[in-house]
Amino acid sequence: MSLAIVQLSAATQASLTRPHAATLTTLRPDGTPHVTPVRFTFDAATSLVRVTTRARARKARNVAAGGPTAHVALCQADGFRWVTLEGRAAVTDDPARLAEAVRRYTVRYRAAPPAPPDLVVIEVAVDRVLSLNL
Structure with a gap:
């Protein structure tokens, strides 16, 4: 997965x-949307979102x-402010990538994520980034 850096405002x-x-x-697989609440991290240096x-x-x-063309959208709202991050997604169980995701999650949410087997x-x-009032 190649990474292109997106430009975001400071806000x-x-x-x-x-x-x-x-x-x-x-x-x-049938093309219908599945929407679920998640906690996530965003790495501004690489424009990478991680969801455990x-x-x-x-x-x-x-x-x-x-597959390699899977696209997703992640939307965070806070009152009348919101930001949507869109891009290609992949799933991995690579131990180093998992460790980095857990580390970043723990920093952001001040608690480790659930750790199922x-x-x-x-x-x-x-x-792609879309936002309002930010």
Whole structure:
């Protein structure tokens, strides 16, 4: 997955560090949307979103089924301010990538994420940003 760096305003970057949840939209194999609340991290240096989850979770299965062209949208709202991050997604259980996802999550949310035995990370290479009032 190649990464292109997206430009964000300082206000948008600050918003993405606050401990808010977001919704992650993936596409089921039949093309219908699946929307679920998630906690996530955003790495501004690489424009990479990370979402930890279980391998058998619908969102992970949807991304895996989409193959290398799987696209997702993640939307974080705070009152009348919101930001949506869109991009190509992939699922990995690589130990180093999982460790980095857990580390970043723990910093952002001040607690470690759940650690089921089938933990994976959905990585999203953000290529489009939409926002309002940020």
